[in-house]
Amino acid sequence: MRSRFLLESVLLALLGGACACQSPPDTTDVAEEAPIPLTIDVTDALGRTVTVPMRPSRVLSLAPNLTELVYGVGAGDRLAGASQADDFPPAVDSLPRFSTFPLEPEGLVVLQPDLLLATDEINSPTDADRLADLGMPTYFFTFATVADVPAAMRTLGDLMGTDAMPAAQAFEARVEAVQSRVAGAARPRTLLIIGDDVLYAFGEASYASEAVRIAGGENLTDAFEGRAATLSDEWVLQAAPETIVVLAGDDYDPAQLLERHPTWRLLPAVQNSRVVGLNPDWLSRPGPRLVDGIEALAAVLHPDRVPPA
Structure with missing residues (x-):
């Protein structure tokens, strides 16, 4: 009986000591998580x-x-x-x-x-x-x-x-590739117009005018400040573009341009069959396809350096 009492006393002491060694968790340093802003x-x-x-x-x-x-x-x-x-x-x-x-x-x-x-x-x-x-x-x-x-x-x-990084970097890389290909090439006098009726064009401060410059052209409507310009037949004749790009689709018929502006027959671009049409959305919308327009412009202006897509 005495031995049993001693055994129980020892077990209680051991258990009590074990419990005394485990302190309650300290929560004083745990900060509440901040709510995520909406x-x-x-x-x-x-x-x-x-x-x-x-x-x-x-x-x-x-x-x-x-x-x-x-x-x-x-x-x-x-x-x-x-x-x-x-x-x-x-x-x-x-x-x-x-x-x-x-x-x-x-x-x-x-x-x-x-x-x-x-x-x-x-x-x-x-x-x-x-x-x-x-x-x-x-x-x-x-x-x-x-x-x-x-x-x-x-x-x-x-x-x-x-x-968005991959898309942005891919756009930039394609622009840089065009710039590299046309570097050092002669810059043809280039007229970019939005249509062939009323002669709407882009001014010097427009992204589209910069696109012409990137593609290796001398953008004639840089003569106009701001983002937009409206041209006259007289101004175009004096500017004497060597290449005319009309944003009216790649199936554009240059004969239509001469029907509306017959005096343009004297222009170098017309005499040398350098009137082309391009997809209007490529250059009139500053979006992912703008680089398609830059590449297409470069292929028109410098076909020996930038092959058509």
Whole structure:
């Protein structure tokens, strides 16, 4: 009996000692996890502070080039609709449509967007406050240079939470390849026009004029300040372009140009059969396909250095 009592006493002592050695967990240094913010303040290209969702899920693009850029950075599945002007990529065909010309805010509200994307080349910044009052924050982009396109890709990647770096770097590499191929070549006097009726063109401050320069041409409408210009027949005759590029499709018939501007028969470009048409979307939309336009321009201006695609 005494031995049993001693054994129990020893076991209790051992158990008690073990319990005494284990101190309760110290929670004084454990900080509470901060909640993940649902929105973030960003500064757009117009210098406006815009509160946007951390990961927008219902996005509307108010310009076709921005739609193409959203797809280009792998965020096409976030688009909740497409404008009546959107026609590329083909995936836009399955999206609900809304109007931007004129802009109809009610049509946007129905699609319940949490972020709108706009560009000051097409959309009016004065609409931003009205749209924000309706619960639709608007982030504005601007495209004055070719480099603004890959920059916009990176910005969209940040806004959407996608990896835009490969697309941006691929765009930049193709532009650099064109520059390398045409370096040192003579620069033909080049006239880039948007159509063949009213002679709309790009001014010196436009990304499209820079595209001509990158492609190895002397861009004649650099004579006009700003982003846009309207030309006269007299000005074109005096400028005497050696190459005329019309943004009217690659099946454009140069005879149509002479029907509307018969005095142009005297131009070097006409006399030497150097009037060509290109896909208008390549150069009129500063998006992923702008580099296609630069390569096509380079192939027209320097076929010995840049083979056609």
